[in-house]
Amino acid sequence: MMKNIIVVGGGIGGTMTANNLVRKLYPEIKSGRTRVTLISNSHWHYYKPAFMYVAFGKFFKNELRRPLASLLRPEINFLLDQVEGFEFKNSRLRMRSGDVHDYDYLVVSTGCIPAPERIEGLQEAGDHFYQHDPARQLFEKLSTIEKGRIFIGVTFPKTPNVPHQCGIAPIETTLMLDEFLRQRGVRDKIEIVYTYPTISQLTRNCLFLQKPTGEVLPSIFDSKDIKHKRGFTLASVDPENNVAVSEEGDEEDFDILMQTPPIRAVDAVLDSNVSQSPNHEGWLPTDRQSLQLEGFENVFIIGDTVDLPISKAGGSCHNQSPVICNNIAGLMRTGKTVDEYDGKVQAIAQMGMEAGMPLWYDYDEDVKPTPPTKIGGLMRKGFNRGIYWSVARGLI
Amino acid sequence: MNNDSATASRQLLATILESSPALQDPATLEGVADLIEKVSPLLQGRRLHNIVDFLAAASDVIEMTDDAMIQKLMTLYEESIGGVWAITNALQYASAQAGHKEAPPTLWKSIRRLNNDENARRGLDTAVNLMSELGRQSKISGQSFLED
Numbered sequence: 001m002m003k004n005i006i007v008v009g010g011g012i013g014g015t016m017t018a019n020n021l022v023r024k025l026y027p028e029i030k031s032g033r034t035r036v037t038l039i040s041n042s043h044w045h046y047y048k049p050a051f052m053y054v055a056f057g058k059f060f061k062n063e064l065r066r067p068l069a070s071l072l073r074p075e076i077n078f079l080l081d082q083v084e085g086f087e088f089k090n091s092r093l094r095m096r097s098g099d100v101h102d103y104d105y106l107v108v109s110t111g112c113i114p115a116p117e118r119i120e121g122l123q124e125a126g127d128h129f130y131q132h133d134p135a136r137q138l139f140e141k142l143s144t145i146e147k148g149r150i151f152i153g154v155t156f157p158k159t160p161n162v163p164h165q166c167g168i169a170p171i172e173t174t175l176m177l178d179e180f181l182r183q184r185g186v187r188d189k190i191e192i193v194y195t196y197p198t199i200s201q202l203t204r205n206c207l208f209l210q211k212p213t214g215e216v217l218p219s220i221f222d223s224k225d226i227k228h229k230r231g232f233t234l235a236s237v238d239p240e241n242n243v244a245v246s247e248e249g250d251e252e253d254f255d256i257l258m259q260t261p262p263i264r265a266v267d268a269v270l271d272s273n274v275s276q277s278p279n280h281e282g283w284l285p286t287d288r289q290s291l292q293l294e295g296f297e298n299v300f301i302i303g304d305t306v307d308l309p310i311s312k313a314g315g316s317c318h319n320q321s322p323v324i325c326n327n328i329a330g331l332m333r334t335g336k337t338v339d340e341y342d343g344k345v346q347a348i349a350q351m352g353m354e355a356g357m358p359l360w361y362d363y364d365e366d367v368k369p370t371p372p373t374k375i376g377g378l379m380r381k382g383f384n385r386g387i388y389w390s391v392a393r394g395l396i
Numbered sequence: 397m398n399n400d401s402a403t404a405s406r407q408l409l410a411t412i413l414e415s416s417p418a419l420q421d422p423a424t425l426e427g428v429a430d431l432i433e434k435v436s437p438l439l440q441g442r443r444l445h446n447i448v449d450f451l452a453a454a455s456d457v458i459e460m461t462d463d464a465m466i467q468k469l470m471t472l473y474e475e476s477i478g479g480v481w482a483i484t485n486a487l488q489y490a491s492a493q494a495g496h497k498e499a500p501p502t503l504w505k506s507i508r509r510l511n512n513d514e515n516a517r518r519g520l521d522t523a524v525n526l527m528s529e530l531g532r533q534s535k536i537s538g539q540s541f542l543e544d
Contacts, residue, residue, distance in 0.1 A: 030492045030496075031496075032496070070478075070482075073485050073489075074485055074486060074489040075489060374458060374459075375458060378458065378461055378466065381463065381466045381470075382466060382469075382470055385466055385467050385470035385471070385474075386469075386470030386471065386473040386474040387470070387473070389474050389477075389478065390474075390477055390478075393478070393481055395477065395481065
């Protein structure tokens, strides 16, 4: 009987995993004993990390997206639809179209979505760069501001030891902002204030979620006249007076509030009632080694939807995807999982407009910060403009 | 450089070397000694000069590379890799489908499929367009043009 493997989500985790599964299970697929289906609610695949460049006018929409089907191998059955209900106990998906799909193995790669509405006043007065249209709106403000105060903040999920989307992004955009305003010739009339909340995963009162990086930040910021402040956890925003209020009791005024917003899982995952995360955030309980959904041997979680203490970023998916493919192949061929995820994440951080810093870490080792270089910057630009699409195709 | 300034430079260099924490580590010194052994034939034969020149050229390329160059190179990369990937996938997929059948379809069945399958007709149209474009380019390259 044919085995059905369904991948839900057409972001980087789902796209590369569907391609990797075909390569891994090619003998079974070729003989018609296995079928891989990818379900996405969009014809487009977006290179999400490029949204932050949109905020500085460095990327146009058509440069950061491709038709999803053009990134998939022909063996993959691509369905344009949206999951409305995950029935994990019955190994069944209920779709918006009314269709029902049964599966033998499921990979959930539905990502996360920004939820600024979860902080009073943030939707009205705040800006962010985690989606295209908000990033475009931020660009309008950053490219016209002549003087004032840009206040930068970061919101962490309420779930203990779970990070926000792309951990390094607030630092990247702060340094890019500094250079962008210098290039515009208005930096000396604009104060930049970088803040970080009191609780950031396992660290307290730091400037970053990992201590070694947090310790080098003050000297970097001081050298660029970027103010920095610990212990500012955004509680609410007064849109009429442009004031950000913290849980710690501080009030800060701003002309632009660049805030990493709260995030949550997509509706279908929230409604599955499997998550035990507080604040209705929806992170699925994921085995940190096998990446299986706890209690369901045939369901795997990848990317932003996990409840693991590693970055919600493509660099995580890149290392999780082979583990999931090996484990599905192991279950099909030997009846047991055969691979373990070590928490590895790698990326090239954009440190200002030109410099880059390759970084990697895992469950046991933090990032060891190194001096940003022009070669690192070129590597990042090369990745942004071309290599990423090979990663999505499962070639790298 | 006179003798006094040469002596002062040597003393300054010695001070820098003595104050380097890395050079106080015996493992570092052993590593340096090994490297000198390896490099000395290259130095003596003036062959290390080529490596230095190569590094200088690579460094120049890095300095000259800008956003526009990266974008052009990466477009070339993506179009090349993406194109080869799509064609090899299509070949592999088509071959697997054909090989899976007990007996290949008759010519009549193949022609009927070509007529009824919209994707097959589009593929044929793509092939005809490709041949047309190749023909256009052949015509240009085969033409003799008048001198300016």
